[in-house]
Amino acid sequence: MPPASITLPPTMSSPATPALAASRASRSGDRRKRADRFGDRALFALCAAAALLAVVVLVLVAYQVVDGARPAMAKYGLSFITDTEWQPNFKVFGAGVPLFGTLVSSFSALLIGAPIAIAIGLFLSLLAPKGVAALVAPLVEMLAAIPSVILGFWGLLILAPFVQSTIEPFLHDTLGFIPIFGDPQTTGLSVFTASLILTIMIVPIIAAISRDLFMAVPRDLQDGAAALGATRWEVVRGVILPTTASGVVAASILGLGRALGEAIAVSQVIGGGIEIGKLFEPGDTLAARIALQFPGALSELHKSALFYLGVILLVIGLLSNLTAQWIGRRFSYQGVAAK
Amino acid sequence: MSGGIPDPTAPLTPSGNLRRRQLFSKFTEYAATAAAVLAVAVLAIVVYTIVSRGAKAIDWEFITTGYPTGVAPMLVGTAVIVAIATAIALPIGVLIALFLTEYAGSRAAGPLRMTLDLMNGVPSIILGLFVFRLLVEHKQQSGFAGSVALAIIELPLIARGTQEVLRLVPNSMREASDALGVARWRSILSVVLPSATGGIATATVLAVARAAGETAPLIFASSIFDPRKVTLNPFEAMPNVPVFIYKLSEEGNPEGFAFGWGMSLLLVSFILFASLGARALLGRSKRRLSSS
Numbered sequence: 278m279p280p281a282s283i284t285l286p287p288t289m290s291s292p293a294t295p296a297l298a299a300s301r302a303s304r305s306g307d308r309r310k311r312a313d314r315f316g317d318r319a320l321f322a323l324c325a326a327a328a329l330l331a332v333v334v335l336v337l338v339a340y341q342v343v344d345g346a347r348p349a350m351a352k353y354g355l356s357f358i359t360d361t362e363w364q365p366n367f368k369v370f371g372a373g374v375p376l377f378g379t380l381v382s383s384f385s386a387l388l389i390g391a392p393i394a395i396a397i398g399l400f401l402s403l404l405a406p407k408g409v410a411a412l413v414a415p416l417v418e419m420l421a422a423i424p425s426v427i428l429g430f431w432g433l434l435i436l437a438p439f440v441q442s443t444i445e446p447f448l449h450d451t452l453g454f455i456p457i458f459g460d461p462q463t464t465g466l467s468v469f470t471a472s473l474i475l476t477i478m479i480v481p482i483i484a485a486i487s488r489d490l491f492m493a494v495p496r497d498l499q500d501g502a503a504a505l506g507a508t509r510w511e512v513v514r515g516v517i518l519p520t521t522a523s524g525v526v527a528a529s530i531l532g533l534g535r536a537l538g539e540a541i542a543v544s545q546v547i548g549g550g551i552e553i554g555k556l557f558e559p560g561d562t563l564a565a566r567i568a569l570q571f572p573g574a575l576s577e578l579h580k581s582a583l584f585y586l587g588v589i590l591l592v593i594g595l596l597s598n599l600t601a602q603w604i605g606r607r608f609s610y611q612g613v614a615a616k
Numbered sequence: 617m618s619g620g621i622p623d624p625t626a627p628l629t630p631s632g633n634l635r636r637r638q639l640f641s642k643f644t645e646y647a648a649t650a651a652a653v654l655a656v657a658v659l660a661i662v663v664y665t666i667v668s669r670g671a672k673a674i675d676w677e678f679i680t681t682g683y684p685t686g687v688a689p690m691l692v693g694t695a696v697i698v699a700i701a702t703a704i705a706l707p708i709g710v711l712i713a714l715f716l717t718e719y720a721g722s723r724a725a726g727p728l729r730m731t732l733d734l735m736n737g738v739p740s741i742i743l744g745l746f747v748f749r750l751l752v753e754h755k756q757q758s759g760f761a762g763s764v765a766l767a768i769i770e771l772p773l774i775a776r777g778t779q780e781v782l783r784l785v786p787n788s789m790r791e792a793s794d795a796l797g798v799a800r801w802r803s804i805l806s807v808v809l810p811s812a813t814g815g816i817a818t819a820t821v822l823a824v825a826r827a828a829g830e831t832a833p834l835i836f837a838s839s840i841f842d843p844r845k846v847t848l849n850p851f852e853a854m855p856n857v858p859v860f861i862y863k864l865s866e867e868g869n870p871e872g873f874a875f876g877w878g879m880s881l882l883l884v885s886f887i888l889f890a891s892l893g894a895r896a897l898l899g900r901s902k903r904r905l906s907s908s
Contacts, residue, residue: 334771341745429865430880
């Protein structure tokens with residue numbers, strides 16, 4: 278649509294005598310030039326300040342968390358990380374149990390979630406007819422949009438009873454010879470249920486990224502493999518996965534980072550266990566313990582110990598994020614871009 | 617039929633190794649389809665539960681009165697907290713995006729983009745600890761402290777989303793503006809930015825949808841509140857939807873659960889419609905930019 282009307286600036290639409298107009302133009306031009314010089318600098322300064330602010334905020338976040346943890350760091354040192362005792366009443370704190378729970382629940386979620394997510398990525402990029410893909414892709418992403426507190430609420434009231442009555446007995450009967458699949462418990466609140474909730478959270482993330490990666494694999498390579506007689510699976514196995522492997526790994530690490538840091542949903546379904554247990558027993562994660570205990574912290578030292586958990590969480594989270602970024606940048610488009 | 621002469625009209629069917637390979641390939645196709653079906657089924661189950669249980673709780677009174685008959689204070693509180701957060705994050709996010717696309721060379725853009733990605737990856741509970749130290753400890757809980765934490769969550773989303781659309785603004789438009797002798801800042805504010813409004817709106821709506829359901833930071837910033845009456849002052853603790861759902865789920869009281877489902881339905885429908893709307897908006901503005 279063309280603009281409705283073009284109004285000329287007043288200096289152009291009202292011609293005075295040429296000389297007067299020229300001098301007025303040059304004077305207003307000067308003013309304009311000065312204004313522009315100022316405007317250019319001001320906008321640049323504003324933008325640069327905003328960019329700087331982002332960096333400062335990130336540093337400040339890290340600083341405040343470390344600063345809050347200082348008393349606990351001074352008292353317990355590095356042995357805090359592996360110590361499994363946590364008794365706020367006796368001022369004994371150690372991060373071993375929640376750290377173990379964090380790693381177990383997140384890696385279980387990744388173990389269940391990554392294959393499913395990659396399969397969804399393959400389905401959306403290669404198998405699904407266009408219309409179906411256009412419908413399913415947003416639906417899968419919707420899964421990521423559900424707030425964690427609601428997913429946790431659902432997990433607590435719907436998923437946990439189902440896990441307790443159905444999935445745990447089944448897994449115990451079929452895989453019970455592996456020690457970590459212990460006896461089913463009286464409630465479904467367990468590390469395993471937390472892993473399932475985390476799986477639901479990370480699948481859409483990994484699926485969306487891997488779909489984009491798979492779609493970027495050059496058509497010629499796939500056609501070439503197909504022309505040599507490869508079946509569809511062999512095209513995937515021989516061409517698509519090798520060219521995108523690093524990107525898929527980066528996506529999985531991003532998903533892992535999301536799972537590591539999730540507090541609310543996990544705290545609702547994990548049951549707040551205090552010792553290192555089996556998969557179907559209650560456990561705890563770093564983030565969940567902070568969310569559960571901070572509001573009712575008994576002492577400054579208790580608070581500080583929770584901040585120390587936060588430091589560990591922040592370090593793990595930033596490391597996983599940086600690794601994902603590094604892999605993504607270093608390897609991801611090598612195979613794809615170098616056609 | 618007789619002897620070794622195959623019937624030339626019979627369809628060619630693979631046998632042996634080829635048959636095995638094709639069967640396996642078919643099997644993996646079904647498996648991938650099943651994975652997609654599973655994901656959609658989980659979404660359907662979750663949404664169905666929320667809708668079927670939440671719809672029972674929601675009526676006019678539920679939306680307009682305070683606890684224990686309704687949840688109006690929580691709705692108002694969440695709206696205010698998220699509005700303040702967006703008012704902080706939107707201008708800063710757009711300026712950062714402008715810096716990335718219009719000013720920064722690759723040496724500044726790389727680290728800045730990394731900073732934004734890191735910020736996006738910081739667990740939200742850590743942001744809770746942060747605002748607790750900065751704004752709550754030795755003072756009191758406030759909706760504003762929650763807004764600051766949510767603004768940090770929204771900032772990278774808005775900045776990255778805006779930057780994606782700004783990159784789509786054709787360079788010819790910038791050049792045309794330069795050729796007319798228009799100063800840089802004027803062409804940025806009157807040419808580049810207006811053509812990206814759709815994208816900025818999309819990114820903002822998505823960020824709002826994400827922030828509205830964020831619970832962890834608000835546990836530190838705004839969790840000790842009175843759910844019975846509406847609070848409009850952001851400098852005291854404000855009732856809000858996510859923390860109240862969390863509290864109800866911890867209490868284990870069936871009546872509270874009904875309230876939780878009702879609020880979940882309100883929150884989820886807001887988020888789903890917002891993200892669907894944003895998606896449609898983005899598609900339109902992208903098409904317009906790439907066609908011009």
